[in-house]
Amino acid sequence: MQDYRNLLSDLMSRYRHRVDFLSIRLEKSEGSNIVIKNNQTENLSEGTSVGGQVRACYKGGWGFATFNDLTQLSSRIEDAITSALLIGDDETILAPVIPIQISCELPLTGTNPRLIPLAEKKRLCDRYDRILKEVDEKITSSLVSYNDSQQTILLATSEGSMIQQSWMDCEMRFSSIASNGNIVQTGRETTGTRKAFEDLINLENIVASASKRAVNALKLPSVRGGKYTVVIDPILTGLFVHEAFGHLSEADMAYENPDLLEVMTMGRKFGGEDLQIFDGAMPEGHRGSYYYDDEGTPATTTQLIKDGVLVGRLHSRETAGKLGEMPTGNARCLNYHYPPIVRMTNTWIGRGKTPVADLFKGIKEGVYACNWIGGMTNGEMFTFTAGEAWMIRDDEIAEPVKNVTLSGNVFKTLANISSIGDDFYWDESGGCGKGGQSGLPVGCGGPSLRIKDVVIGGE
Numbered sequence: 001m002q003d004y005r006n007l008l009s010d011l012m013s014r015y016r017h018r019v020d021f022l023s024i025r026l027e028k029s030e031g032s033n034i035v036i037k038n039n040q041t042e043n044l045s046e047g048t049s050v051g052g053q054v055r056a057c058y059k060g061g062w063g064f065a066t067f068n069d070l071t072q073l074s075s076r077i078e079d080a081i082t083s084a085l086l087i088g089d090d091e092t093i094l095a096p097v098i099p100i101q102i103s104c105e106l107p108l109t110g111t112n113p114r115l116i117p118l119a120e121k122k123r124l125c126d127r128y129d130r131i132l133k134e135v136d137e138k139i140t141s142s143l144v145s146y147n148d149s150q151q152t153i154l155l156a157t158s159e160g161s162m163i164q165q166s167w168m169d170c171e172m173r174f175s176s177i178a179s180n181g182n183i184v185q186t187g188r189e190t191t192g193t194r195k196a197f198e199d200l201i202n203l204e205n206i207v208a209s210a211s212k213r214a215v216n217a218l219k220l221p222s223v224r225g226g227k228y229t230v231v232i233d234p235i236l237t238g239l240f241v242h243e244a245f246g247h248l249s250e251a252d253m254a255y256e257n258p259d260l261l262e263v264m265t266m267g268r269k270f271g272g273e274d275l276q277i278f279d280g281a282m283p284e285g286h287r288g289s290y291y292y293d294d295e296g297t298p299a300t301t302t303q304l305i306k307d308g309v310l311v312g313r314l315h316s317r318e319t320a321g322k323l324g325e326m327p328t329g330n331a332r333c334l335n336y337h338y339p340p341i342v343r344m345t346n347t348w349i350g351r352g353k354t355p356v357a358d359l360f361k362g363i364k365e366g367v368y369a370c371n372w373i374g375g376m377t378n379g380e381m382f383t384f385t386a387g388e389a390w391m392i393r394d395d396e397i398a399e400p401v402k403n404v405t406l407s408g409n410v411f412k413t414l415a416n417i418s419s420i421g422d423d424f425y426w427d428e429s430g431g432c433g434k435g436g437q438s439g440l441p442v443g444c445g446g447p448s449l450r451i452k453d454v455v456i457g458g459e
Helices: 003-016 070-087 118-134 202-219 234-249 251-255 259-263 317-323 354-361 410-415
Strands: 021-037 041-058 061-067 101-105 139-157 164-182 184-194 228-233 277-280 301-304 346-349 365-370 372-378 382-383 388-393 395-403 405-409 417-418 427-433 437-446 449-457
Touching: 003 021, 003 070, 003 139, 003 164, 021 118, 041 070, 041 118, 061 070, 061 395, 061 449, 118 139, 118 164, 118 202, 139 202, 164 202, 184 202, 228 234, 234 251, 234 277, 234 346, 234 365, 234 372, 234 410, 234 427, 234 437, 251 259, 251 317, 354 449, 382 410, 388 410, 410 417, 410 449
Parallel strands: 101 164, 228 365, 346 437
Antiparallel strands: 021 041, 021 139, 041 061, 139 164, 164 184, 184 427, 228 449, 277 301, 277 346, 365 388, 372 382, 382 405, 388 395, 405 449, 417 449, 427 437
């Protein structure tokens, strides 16, 4: 990258005086993709991508250009600057960051997947697909997907930053469909890592559990719809805090929506004194971890809720500047085709003090929900489908049930968290979507939670 560093320095010297802010981000990525469905290979590929983006800001107006031919770089800079000059009519307000020149790489704990032959990755996928199919004859469809990528980013800004950063990311997904006459059920598992290829081997039990859940659900009764006291496991907690609360903490959503900004007023109480919520790329080893975001802001850990009270939100430099707050290092883009926007990194609820067994005490009839199949949010409202569920009767986990959906208002649900477990788990299966940029790696975590008055749907 040294030649490119010199090139970007020369270009910055030539163009920086024409706008208020200018950044150039070069990216090289290489990766593998494998899809096995019903013992048939649907995709087996390796690829390399080289490209970049230019962002220019003038009087609050942003110009953006992307390219995959480095000989066009000067022309794309002109395009971005021209766009910014045409639309800028206000004031450029960016929270300040200290310029830095650094080269860094997220550490691995084992083998880089890019060093593993494609044939070996294919054999791993084939083995997992056979496991999915062999669980039971009622499995009618199976799917295994594998993706890995190695990205190297070089970011230069008109303020003097020159940051080279690289990381590896890998993800596997397993799903099965079981059928019995007209009854069809799905089971799924997802796992990911930024640490080592070894994290993806010896997953036989996890893979088989996807098929077992699909088969078992064929004969399970559905829960009677209504309001219940619910205990959710750490995986579902991670999904909840990311989808239901995390997106509302992204400051671009609040800044562009005055009503939401009023709801998300600093100092507003949303939960009990034991409720702590965080987001940050600073914790090492997770899929949302890095050293610098795509604007050159250092990674941080941001506390969003402290003792039940809203104390923070997630920022780009622009949203931080406009709201008079500190940048948090949450400006991220999926790849060079897209501009950075405010995105979560690793989002979690802090560990509590209640022994997990005690979360079930005093519940005459409730629901215990674990894992997840899917979900959706719409502003303050959410609906999630649990991967597994059991009834709770007289303080004990009772019979399993299927098709459990959990719905509600996120703020009311936060207030209804009555106990927080003393366990904790990081779920590295997340791929977040926002603004047309889907599949951005994130981490989610948390403890088991007991929540009252959750709306549970059955069939």
